[in-house]
Each structure stands twice: as C-alpha cells, then as structure tokens.
Amino acid sequence: MCKREKTAKKVWxxxxxxxxxxxxxxxVIVLLLCLVISGNANATNILSVVSTGISIVLSIIAIVYxxxxxxxxxxxxxETKTQIMLLQKEIENLKDSIEKKIQLxxxxxxxxxxxSPLINRIAQNTNGSVVIDETIQKRAQEISEQIxxxxxxxx
Amino acid sequence: MNLVFKSIDIWxxxxxxxxxxxxxxxxxxxxxxxxxxxxxxxxxCRNNMIPDVKINLNYQVMRQALIDAFDDLMRLKEYHxxxxxxxxxxxxxxxxxxVKRKPITVINDSILxxxxxxxxxxxxxxxxxxxxxxxxxxxxxxxxxKIDCANNDIHNYANEQxxxxxxxxxxxxxxxxxxxxxxxxxxxxxxxxxxxEVDKIIWDNPGDVFEEDL
Numbered sequence: 001m002c003k004r005e006k007t008a009k010k011v012w013x014x015x016x017x018x019x020x021x022x023x024x025x026x027x028v029i030v031l032l033l034c035l036v037i038s039g040n041a042n043a044t045n046i047l048s049v050v051s052t053g054i055s056i057v058l059s060i061i062a063i064v065y066x067x068x069x070x071x072x073x074x075x076x077x078x079e080t081k082t083q084i085m086l087l088q089k090e091i092e093n094l095k096d097s098i099e100k101k102i103q104l105x106x107x108x109x110x111x112x113x114x115x116s117p118l119i120n121r122i123a124q125n126t127n128g129s130v131v132i133d134e135t136i137q138k139r140a141q142e143i144s145e146q147i148x149x150x151x152x153x154x155x
Numbered sequence: 156m157n158l159v160f161k162s163i164d165i166w167x168x169x170x171x172x173x174x175x176x177x178x179x180x181x182x183x184x185x186x187x188x189x190x191x192x193x194x195x196x197x198x199x200c201r202n203n204m205i206p207d208v209k210i211n212l213n214y215q216v217m218r219q220a221l222i223d224a225f226d227d228l229m230r231l232k233e234y235h236x237x238x239x240x241x242x243x244x245x246x247x248x249x250x251x252x253x254v255k256r257k258p259i260t261v262i263n264d265s266i267l268x269x270x271x272x273x274x275x276x277x278x279x280x281x282x283x284x285x286x287x288x289x290x291x292x293x294x295x296x297x298x299x300x301k302i303d304c305a306n307n308d309i310h311n312y313a314n315e316q317x318x319x320x321x322x323x324x325x326x327x328x329x330x331x332x333x334x335x336x337x338x339x340x341x342x343x344x345x346x347x348x349x350x351x352e353v354d355k356i357i358w359d360n361p362g363d364v365f366e367e368d369l
Binding site: 140141142144146147148151152153 | 188192273275279290294298318321
C-alpha cells in the first residue's frame with residue numbers, strides 16, 4: 001500500500017506533462033487573442049506596440065542577466081586566481097622540502113661514510129666486544145623523553 | 156717551563172683493561188645522549204614546521220673532555236681511595252670538562268633567528284653543550300626518575316620543581332661554573348628529598364649522623 005502511494009506520488013506530474021500543458025495553454029491564449037483582435041481595425045498597431053514593449057522588456061532582462069553573470073564570472077576568476085597562487089606556493093614548498101630531503105640524504109650518506117672508520121676504531125679499542133651496548137641504548141632512550149619534556153617546557 | 160702534550164693513544168694504553176672498558180662505556184654513553192639530544196630537539200622542530208637544528212659533535216673533543224675528567228678523577232683517587240666511584244662526583248667532572256671543551260656545535264646558527272622559537276628554547280639551542288650537560292646531570296642524579304611517587308600531586312609538584320632546577324642548572328653551567336666541586340655540591344643537595352630514588356652509593360656509609368650531632 002505504501003509502495004503504491006510512493007510510486008503514485010512519483011508519477012503524478014512529469015516534465016513531459018508540464019510541457020504539453022504549457023503548449024495547450026499557449027495555443028488557447030493565441031486562439032482567444034485571435035478571436036478578440038479579428039473584429040478590430042487597429043489590430044496591426046496594437047500587435048506592433050505590444051511586440052515593441054515585449055522586446056524592450058526582454059532586452060532589459062538580457063542586459064541585467066549579462067551584468068549579473070559578468071559579476072559572478074569575475075568572482076569565480078578571482079577565486080581561481082587565488083587558488084592557483086596557493087597551489088603554486090604549495091608546489092614551491094614541496095619542491096624546497098624535496099630538495100632539502102635529497103640534501104639531507106646526501107649528508108647522511110657522507111656522515112655514515114665518515115663515521116664507519118670511527119666505529120671500526122672503537123670496535124678495535126674494545127677488543128672485539130659488542131660495540132652497541134644495550135644498557136646504554138636503553139638509558140639514552142629514557143633520557144630522550146626527559147630531553148623532549150625539558151625542551152618543550154618554557155618555564 | 157717545558158710543556159708536553161701526551162699522545163692520546165699512549166694515555167689510553169696506560170689505562171689498563173678495566174679502566175679502558177670504563178672509558179669506552181662512558182664515551183659511548185656521552186655520544187648516545189648527544190644523539191638523543193639532537194633527535195629530540197629536531198622532533199620538536201619538525202612538529203612545529205621549524206627547520207632542523209644541525210649540530211656537529213666533535214668526537215675527538217668529546218674524547219678529550221672525557222680524558223681530562225678521567226685524569227682528574229684518577230688523581231683524586233690517589234688521595235681518597237674508594238672502592239666504588241660516586242656517580243655524582245664522576246658526572247660532575249665529566250660535565251665540567253664537557254662545558255669547558257664544548258664538543259657540540261650548532262652548524263645552522265640562522266635557526267636562532269626563527270621567530271616561532273621562544274627565547275628559552277633559543278637559549279637551550281645556543282648553549283647546546285650546557286643544555287646537553289643538564290640532561291646528563293639529571294640522569295646521574297635520578298636514574299629511577301620513572302618510578303612514580305604514590306601521591307600524584309606531590310609527584311607533579313616535584314616535576315615542576317625539577318624543571319625549575321634544570322633551568323637554574325642551565326644558567327649555572329652557562330655563567331657560574333668554576334669547578335667540578337661546586338657542581339658536585341649542588342647535585343648532592345638536590346638529592347635531599349623523598350620523591351625519587353637515588354643511587355644508594357651516593358649516601359652510602361655516612362656513619363652515625365646522630366652521634367656526630369651529639
């Protein structure tokens with residue numbers, strides 16, 4: 001039952017029905033006008049005055065519409081321009097960060113190369129014992145938290 | 156006067172195996188903490204979209220600072236033979252010599268012109284050796300800092316006081332440090348509270364203090 005109601009609501013008036021209703025009404029108006037005007041000798045004058053009036057009104061509507069659409073398009077243009085500028089800045093920032101990352105990567109590579117002989121030397125000094133001491137690593141990790149807290153603290 | 160600079164390698168060889176191991180262990184610890192210092196500060200910078208602080212740790216200068224500290228401590232041991240070294244005393248000597256030798260250098264000093272960094276943070280970067288040493292001191296003072304006190308209010312208050320103490324220590328190391336003895340005295344007095352456990356060796360065998368008072 002409910003489904004039927006819903007479908008009835010959906011197909012009550014379609015666009016095609018509206019179109020045909022408008023066409024029929026238009027034809028009725030034309031027929032009535034013809035009947036009214038057929039007995040009048042100044043029908044041509046009346047039609048020309050009416051058509052002139054209609055054309056003036058339409059031209060004014062066209063001018064106003066053009067004006068409004070022009071304002072809207074200029075707004076859209078300015079928005080697009082600002083968006084493009086923001087994008088350009090973002091791209092420049094990304095480019096800078098990528099360049100920095102590449103530089104950092106190179107520096108890290110160089111650093112590792114320079115550090116490796118030192119590590120070997122420490123390894124030699126410790127007579128082959130384990131170079132990376134786990135207890136030291138743990139203590140360094142614990143101390144990291146303290147450093148972070150201390151640096152963030154502005155008191 | 157004839158001044159002779161001893162070769163580092165000869166000095167190292169003369170240490171003996173036990174002290175060599177102690178020396179290497181301490182050197183690795185100092186280097187490890189300096190790396191932690193750099194990475195933690197850079198984590199903060201990255202989180203706040205600030206360029207990284209690039210530091211250079213001069214390994215040889217750090218080693219020299221440790222050699223100087225070891226020399227001082229060994230000289231002390233000749234006069235006051237002790238079985239176990241006091242960690243506060245040893246750290247006071249390490250810190251004194253690190254502050255004097257300054258093995259850490261900030262490469263990109265333009266970071267100090269960064270407006271998003273507060274003046275306190277800038278001072279912590281500018282005096283990077285001193286700030287790094289403050290962390291070493293606190294680690295030596297309270298190795299069990301993670302153990303919470305039963306009362307959270309007291310613990311929070313103590314944390315706040317510790318931050319103030321750290322700030323004072325940064326000032327002291329930057330402008331007032333004259334000898335490791337003064338540093339040792341300050342550090343020892345900082346352990347006189349019941350909040351965090353300190354290394355038992357620090358106040359080991361003080362004698363009967365009540366008898367002394369009488």
